Amino acid sequence: MRVRYAETDQMGVVYHANYLVWFEVGRVELMRVCGLPYSRLEQEFSCMIAVAGVEVRYRLPARYDDEILVRTRLLAMRGPVLRIGYEVVRAGEDKLLCEGTTTHVVVGRDMAKRLLPEPYRVAFQTLLAADPVG
């Protein structure tokens, strides 16, 4: 993912809110890699993953045209609540630019809490088992 000109601000670095957009890209790719795209969740299951909370630490600024990598990891799933972790680095480097976590609540079209549909829940449990946190 390349940093877009639109994503910079007049400090010459990436505007801080854009990291949340990149987290989303990481999250969506994580689901796609599991064979379970987020778009299918909305279309087929009328189910959405709303954002309930966000925590970000900015370490080093990303700049225009940097090639950016978002390492995304499912941290926890408890009932309708998910926690996901992110690390943003420049491709080919190891220095952390930014790290964060997002907390999500799975909801239906009526915005009421519900569990993730079965195939998604199974895939997420497999992820958690393969990559135990802490």
Added chain:
Amino acid sequence: MRVRYAETDQMGVVYHANYLVWFEVGRVELMRVCGLPYSRLEQEFSCMIAVAGVEVRYRLPARYDDEILVRTRLLAMRGPVLRIGYEVVRAGEDKLLCEGTTTHVVVGRDMAKRLLPEPYRVAFQTLLAADPVG
């Protein structure tokens, strides 16, 4: 309307796509001033005003924290098609920063073309009569 830091880019000026967002703010305020908010159009009439085309000329850059004014004007209404014009200036100045027009198609939830609901059409005809273009 104040220019937000998020709206600047690393050239130190407002990123060009953001003027389209300001045009939208102008458009929505024009409708609100007529007593016919856009939100009511969507909620009550299941009717949306989709953007079909955009033309922008950038004259002078707007900068962070500038106080910005968008002069908005209905240019034409022909069946389901609307044309709206915009001039962006700094508050208290007359120099044009940016001007543009947008073309819109009125559509229903099914994305099929339709006429604007009666009260909106009447209000827009009054606007056009009061401010004849050209």
Added chain:
Amino acid sequence: MRVRYAETDQMGVVYHANYLVWFEVGRVELMRVCGLPYSRLEQEFSCMIAVAGVEVRYRLPARYDDEILVRTRLLAMRGPVLRIGYEVVRAGEDKLLCEGTTTHVVVGRDMAKRLLPEPYRVAFQTLLAADPVG
């Protein structure tokens, strides 16, 4: 501040990253109210307030065309580090839509940490004295 169409997403609510932009608007207004606009800080003192961290809790969704109020409060100032708190509500209502804090580091053009210029530091200390946290 009105919610812009550009700020919504296909869930029909405000996209979560946009709250960070509103926090910034709140922050900048807080400084302007003190008679010390942020733009002057960059231009006159070559001094920037970089974002080092962000925490947000989303309570209830904001929607298109809502009139939004951001209550902003300086929470702490320790050397070059500032902490600011935010509450987002709909105008005329008391229900919290979103709350958060941002942590900032004051830096020069070279991105090295530095203290806030004198007039800003004094104004912020006055704010803290007038509105003791906790």
Added chain:
Amino acid sequence: MRVRYAETDQMGVVYHANYLVWFEVGRVELMRVCGLPYSRLEQEFSCMIAVAGVEVRYRLPARYDDEILVRTRLLAMRGPVLRIGYEVVRAGEDKLLCEGTTTHVVVGRDMAKRLLPEPYRVAFQTLLAADPVG
């Protein structure tokens, strides 16, 4: 390029201003393919390509998670003025979602017009010769 959730609006389609951001991505990739990245232009030659005008026709809406392709083409170079054309399609399809042109002025740090640096001008002339318009 995948459509991001952040790029949709409550109509369930991509917000129209985001196509300008995609045009920029296409433009930057065109320069990178020529071996002459835009970032080098700013860093090495203190030269920027400002946007002077934009024209967009929206044909069909792009939606969340669509895989999007931007076909970018240099249309003209006359002194400091460039014109670039764009066609946005879904990957693997031929239907046009959106087309547009942007007009640019090459400027120095002082915002005065100047010619593109030699290597860029040569590369662009080669592009124009290889792909004559009209």
